[in-house]
Amino acid sequence: MDLLLIVLVSASTLTFFIFRCLYNQTKSSSNLPPGPRPLPIIGNILELGRNPPIALSKLSKIYGPIMTLKLGSITTIVISSPQLAKQVLQENSQAFSSRITPHAVQIYDHHKFAITWLPPTAQWRNQRRACATKIFSPKMLDSTKVVRQQKLQELLDYVKDKSLKCEVLSLGEAVFTPVLNSFSNTFFSLDLSHSASDEKSQEFKNIITGAMEDAGRPNVVDFFPILGPLDPQGFHARMSISFIKLRKIIDAIIEERMCSRVSKTDSGFEVANDVLDSLLSNVGGSSQLSREEMLHLFMDLFIAGIDTTVVTVEWAMSELLRNPDKLEKTKDELRQAIGEDATLVESHILKLPYLQAVVKETLRLHPPAPFLVPRKCDEDVSISGFLVPKDAQILVNLWAMGRDPIIWENPNMFVPERFLDCKIDFKGHNFELIPFGAGKRMCPGLPLAYRSVHLLLASFLHYFDWKLADGLTPEHINMEERFAGLSLKKAQALRVQAISIKQ
Template sequence: MEILIILFIISFVSAIIPLFLFISSFYNGIQSSKTYYSKLPLPPGPHPYPIIGNILKLFGTNNPLEAITHLSKTYGPIMTLKLASITTIVISSPQIAKEALHKNDALFSGRKLPVITTWSQSLEDFSKTSLVWMPASAAKWRILRRACATKIFSPQQLDSTQCIRKRKVQDLLNYVHECCIKGEAFDIGEAIFTTIINSMSNTLLSMDLAHYNYFDNNKFHEFKEIMIGLTKETGRPSVSDFLPFLRLLDPQGTRSSTKINFEKMLEFLNSVIEERMHSSSDESRMNFNECNDVLDSFLDLIKQESSELNLNDVIYLFVDLFMAGIDTTSSTLEWAMAELLHNPEKMFKVRAELHQALGKNGKIEESNISKLPYLNAIVKETLRLHPPAPFLIPHKAIDYVELGGFTVPKNAQILVNVWSMGRDSSIWANPNSFEPERFLDSDIDFKGKNFEYIPFGVGRRICPGLPFASRSIHFILASLLYHFHWKLADEMKPQDMDMNYTFGFTLHKTQPLRVLPQSLVVS
């Protein structure tokens, strides 16, 4: 359906091309003069059409990600695409990625604001204070990064909140156990999504915000739907990002739902914080939750005379954490389970490792994870094949930069194709096969030191929640595999699984993974 919409838009644009030819020529002339000024050419790329540029080569296909990867094989590891009004530089090699994100980290630390940030005043305000979209040179960006590092994601803070993650994973196991007893299949991606929401919401706010059964509580259902709506609408490409004159038309019909869901999210967080600030009894909260609460620590920080943060900063930070952390973490876990069910011999091997390490009635702790090399290798292999954000979050050049012998223009959008690098046969043997064994005798990790493998980014824009995501992914996966046998629902065979994905900010399985748990090992 979206392809038909885009083709209609392209037809409309083609009808008014003569009106824009002069503007286009003038724009290209400016670009040429800037290229001349830099004395280096732009990276090579396919010839763009007037107005629409190379949009047809991407969004005229069923798979833009594979289309870009195919073009990179023709034009090289650094390539220029004209996506209508946006000059886009695509990087698809570790060497160029290192030069861009390590050597020139500061110059490539900008962000290209998406069209969604113009859809309401609240979204505009959010983009100016968001850790994701704010310039990395801003003083408040550094303050928020430091606050995240010290008050949420430091090893000490994560140790203090692991009791929350254990409690929420136990809720997941209880739900799976119920399905096991009833012989019911369920959507494991959705169940994991609920678990991650509650792990995050209890860490930040000391409350559950989702439930495994919709009919149990309408409030839980509503928040979960808000999260699903926001991640879906903000994650897919918008044609209005490339053709600004279409922004008022909203051809994909996402403006209204995104605005409504975002304002509901803000309203909810405002009410929680207001209630907390007016609470007269801290003792009741302390009795409710023995673990640290991030909201309390941030409210204490705001009260300090020297504080440079305000309540809006905290609210928008929490929105960032919910939107960026939940969908990417849950999709990675769903892909891990899908790959293991698709490769039963790998499932058998990791379960054998778990039971050998923990025994028959052992308890999984986050501290056990480092002693499970094959489980760790499975997570690494999943992130190689299915990186949470296939192009990372797009960077922007804040000035002219020389890269790989070419000029990257100021304000160009930078896409780092980590999906392509993860499937590059010059880097990985049998790149399209799920082979965790490749990581067993390897020092490669995903913390930003190995540029052939940067699923969480690198440099100053590396994902601040990486430590939380890593602990959650390993702990939840180990718990599911240790406590249950797994098989596909509806008598599906592994070789018949649909392993296709839907293109967006996060790559989701086209078909949700329905599973049937069996034979509870321990209670």
């Protein structure tokens, strides 16, 4: 009897779900933006292909810069123009400030604490205020620039050692550990890894890249929530493993610092001059965070900040090595602005307009988060005469915007010069170039990312010459992209040999 009841309930639930999907696919369709005809039940899931940013860019050329897809039970609106992106991210920001929360990130209630996934509540505003005043403020970043310079020097020493041994290095892997330690020293005043080759560094790399991929890759559970308990693709299970490891590490650091502060109350504790001490010292302050909030915030900052920094540097070096004239022009600027023997520091970035243009052009062609973080519409909104329905998922296709010939001349070519004598930046004001987003949900880590990417790239070019490994010539560098969840990475790692020019 119990088995028969289970079968009947399951069949009834499945039938209801099928008819609801069919109903939702036709409801108000005349008012929705155009898009490809959805298949029954699965909708347009197959249209995503292996590389959704490119697939949706091709579809936008057919259906226009605002387009509807049905992804299972979710109505998805894809935006592919700066004008419409401005309407969504700025002019109607209140309606589009919530998030679609992937099933994979709902671990330890992460979506209820983390700044990336929270709706714009008082809790979210408090974390945003902490980021602006305690974590990424100019004062805090200036106070921690010495430790970042030390981590950079360790990277340069590592590359120089490889150079002297004539050894090939994978650029992305070489950069990962120094970026990890740069972030961990800014936040906690300690290294989380000792070398690019040790097991801990590889473990962190697996955690961070795995979390970025599982959080953003198409997941059948997000399209059909009824399948949540089954987790058929295993995203939730893998994310659980990553979160457990990262949470344990960060929680232990917070616990040790809090105990240290308590034990030294009578004699006076030494201020570490880092982000964690700044947050712990803000008892009763306007941006005070609970321990749980700090834990989830740091997890978000590590996962998103490190991955996107490494990806951007690898793409920039790939583009420069593929375009030797642009590479030489960048190196010439460094020689003229800084001098042959001067030590490169963060303050030099302002003297390097061509290097800044190289970074902008890299972010145009290879946005590290090609869809930003998906948003959710909180109410019915009219955009460009079309209905964007409540609870729809919103994807802003930065990849399509960066390759649009209406916006950019020769859009598929790497031309940093387009940004010289041009006021376009990536700080959220110019919607042609918004790799960090725009409006109230703009990435809070932009100030640190700006310093890190520019200084890493400038240092590689200032202290070393480079040649491609494996007998490759510039025109044969593999520039194929791999969609890795929330980020867009090189399908094939950049392998190079460094030649030291600074003794």
